[in-house]
Amino acid sequence: MLPRRFLAGALLAAPALARAQSWTPNGPIRVIVPFAAGGTTDILARLYAQRLAETMGIAFLVENRGGGGGSIGADLVAKAPPDGQVLLFHNSTFSATTAVMEFQNRAQHSIERDFAGISVGALVPTVILVHPSVPATNLAEFIAWARAQPRPPFYGSTGPGSAGHLTGEVLKRDGNFQMEHVPFRGASLLVQEMLAGRIPFGGDQLSSAMPHIRAGGVRPIAIRSTARNRLLPQIATVREQGFPNAEILGWNGFFAPGRTPEPILIRLQAEIAAAARHPQVAARIDELGADPGGNSSAEFTAMVQGQVAALRPVVASLGLRME
Structure with missing residues (x-):
């Protein structure tokens, strides 16, 4: 509405x-x-x-x-x-x-x-995504997986200082774990690398992410916007999952x-x-x-x-x- x-x-x-x-x-x-x-x-x-x-x-x-x-x-x-x-x-x-x-x-x-x-x-709501090889359906599970890795996993964003970069750094700090930032010139380039399995964690606006979500190429684990979305009502917001500082309209x-x-x-x-x-x-x-x-x-x-x-x-x- x-x-x-x-x-x-x-x-x-x-x-x-x-x-x-x-x-x-x-x-x-x-x-x-x-x-x-x-x-x-x-x-x-x-x-x-x-x-x-x-x-x-x-x-x-x-x-x-x-x-x-x-x-x-x-x-x-x-x-x-x-x-x-x-x-x-x-x-x-x-x-x-x-x-x-x-x-x-x-x-x-x-x-x-x-x-x-x-x-x-x-x-347009934004959604946090993981590659299907990551055994996580929410942020808590992703953080547990990331902590167990021999080296910090990569996370992608649409560039230094972008909303995705900000979200990644907030999650690292508030979740007390490590990731390494990889910037891209746009979300489409980031998602391509996620689909290929080279970047396990990133985010995109829901509109362009939905085809890949439906096809199983990426898995949503959190909505970054202020409310759940009608297309993914089962996916909780970052605030609901305990990360209010990662929220952005x-x-x-x-x-x-x-x-x-x-x-x-x-x-x-x-x-x-x-x-x-x-x-x-x-x-x-x-x-x-x-x-x-x-x-x-x-x-x-x-x-x-x-x-x-x-x-x-x-x-x-x-x-x-x-x-």
Whole structure:
């Protein structure tokens, strides 16, 4: 079900769209996905790009710019002209990398100053996975297995400072065991290595993980988001399993460069909200185990900034650094 705060924003889309018709894109709009192709963020970006191209009558070109836990693609958008022609489609890893780079005093950009939140595309739960060779169905069993290994097992993430990196370090500390971090340029690359059995532990957004879960290529042992998911109701959350510091709300959303004029943001937010309500888009998002977005720019910005604020003390307590 669409959360009430998002539904309220979606219901305002029509009048907002009418007020924003004065801005027209000047040529194709580039949508930067800061991860490799094939993951949930890429899937959702292309779903929205197709619908927005149909409604706005202009091409939306999705570009994958992976690396640095998403920071390389984000930095490209931060430095783009604030004219609505280059957008960022990121996920909750943006909050984690922001908190980590702030802690290290090496932030290339500011999530508050250099980006303008437009709207959530979807709320997507994230899931912790193990290779089927690992005899674990929950976090306690995995930790017991990891402690019994002759050397610390590998765990994968979508890059240094990413949400997956943060989760792995929280679990190591709070579970009192060891793992070795292996960063990837996107979840699809990480999952490929998990399917091959070279990485026994990692995480992914549920939407792109479900086909592999159903096929038996990976096994879910925890939901990292704030509630259990309808596609995997038997899998407990990290909080339920005693690891509240590993919890993070999963989202995918649109950003424009900072200082983008209000009429552009209003038009884009209204178009995204309308796309989220379209039956085919909403049905596809539901199939992916996610909830459609469409909230207002102010609501999205407050949500992201609140998440960053919540992650700052966790990062500081871990001393987490971009490797």
